Amino acid sequence: MRRAGRLRRGDAEIYYEVTGQGPAVVFAHGLGGNHLSWWQQLAHFAPKYTCVAFAHRGFPPSSAVPGKTAPDSYADDLAALIQELNLKDVALVAQSMGGWTCLEYALREPKKVLALVMASTSGTLDFNQLKDPEIGEWVRRSPAALAELQSRGIHPAGGERMAREQPALAQLYWQISEMAPASFREQVRDRIRQQRTRAPSLLSQLPMPVLFITGDEDWVFPPAAGPAFAKLAPKGSAVRVPAAGHSVYFERAAQFNELIGRIL
Numbered sequence: 536m537r538r539a540g541r542l543r544r545g546d547a548e549i550y551y552e553v554t555g556q557g558p559a560v561v562f563a564h565g566l567g568g569n570h571l572s573w574w575q576q577l578a579h580f581a582p583k584y585t586c587v588a589f590a591h592r593g594f595p596p597s598s599a600v601p602g603k604t605a606p607d608s609y610a611d612d613l614a615a616l617i618q619e620l621n622l623k624d625v626a627l628v629a630q631s632m633g634g635w636t637c638l639e640y641a642l643r644e645p646k647k648v649l650a651l652v653m654a655s656t657s658g659t660l661d662f663n664q665l666k667d668p669e670i671g672e673w674v675r676r677s678p679a680a681l682a683e684l685q686s687r688g689i690h691p692a693g694g695e696r697m698a699r700e701q702p703a704l705a706q707l708y709w710q711i712s713e714m715a716p717a718s719f720r721e722q723v724r725d726r727i728r729q730q731r732t733r734a735p736s737l738l739s740q741l742p743m744p745v746l747f748i749t750g751d752e753d754w755v756f757p758p759a760a761g762p763a764f765a766k767l768a769p770k771g772s773a774v775r776v777p778a779a780g781h782s783v784y785f786e787r788a789a790q791f792n793e794l795i796g797r798i799l
Contacts, residue, residue: 542619548598549612551589555581559622560799562588563613563633565782566720567692567712569594572630575788584799589616591636593723594715602722606730610639626650626799630784631692631756634658635727645742650798653764654748654791655756655781659733662760669759680754692755694780701786708785738768744798745771748791750779
């Protein structure tokens with residue numbers, strides 16, 4: 536069973552798709568994605584779960600909005616979508632930018648979230664406040680690593696290994712990413728970075744299982760941050776996936792699906 540719809544939210548429309556039947560799982564994509572990003576997860580989980588994939592405001596086929604303010608509405612949009620679909624309890628799966636959306640909702644409505652997956656993200660939580668030496672070294676090295684990838688025409692969120700070992704997958708990642716205008720994505724990136732200032736200790740307020748997944752070859756989000764953050768959540772856990780970059784869900788889908796399936 537699959538259906539699609541549009542949720543009107545003030546000056547924006549949020550496009551969403553619902554696939555499958557069972558306990559609800561909502562997938563929130565990253566800056567290089569939209570609802571299409573989750574094709575490998577929907578096919579896997581739809582037989583047993585109600586899977587909801589949506590495009591954040593500004594990301595086609597949701598309506599265009601200014602990027603500099605779009606992230607300010609993401610958590611409210613998620614709350615409205617959950618209400619519109621009459622989902623009582625949900626598991627949230629967040630990739631990168633989606634972590635801003637899902638973490639904020641989980642902090643606001645902890646009793647409504649059964650599980651939270653934070654994939655290559657800490658949302659608004661500042662990983663620099665963790666004071667971890669490995670993260671500090673990553674912060675020092677990441678600008679040059681990202682510049683090198685870009686100089687070779689490799690999507691930073693895809694990574695060198697996916698481009699080399701799975702070129703068709705890397706091409707699809709580029710195509711999905713470029714559905715949203717580059718100028719819009721840059722504005723959103725700037726805004727969410729401005730918002731990444733909150734204390735990691737906020738994780739202590741989350742009663743649900745929280746799983747952090749990071750790729751060991753990620754130059755967008757520090758791989759060591761996942762395990763460090765997980766220690767601060769009462770039911771936190773973390774997995775570092777070898778031979779994977781920023782988009783574990785896309786590059787290593789079978790492993791990603793198995794990992795999140797443990798807490799759904």
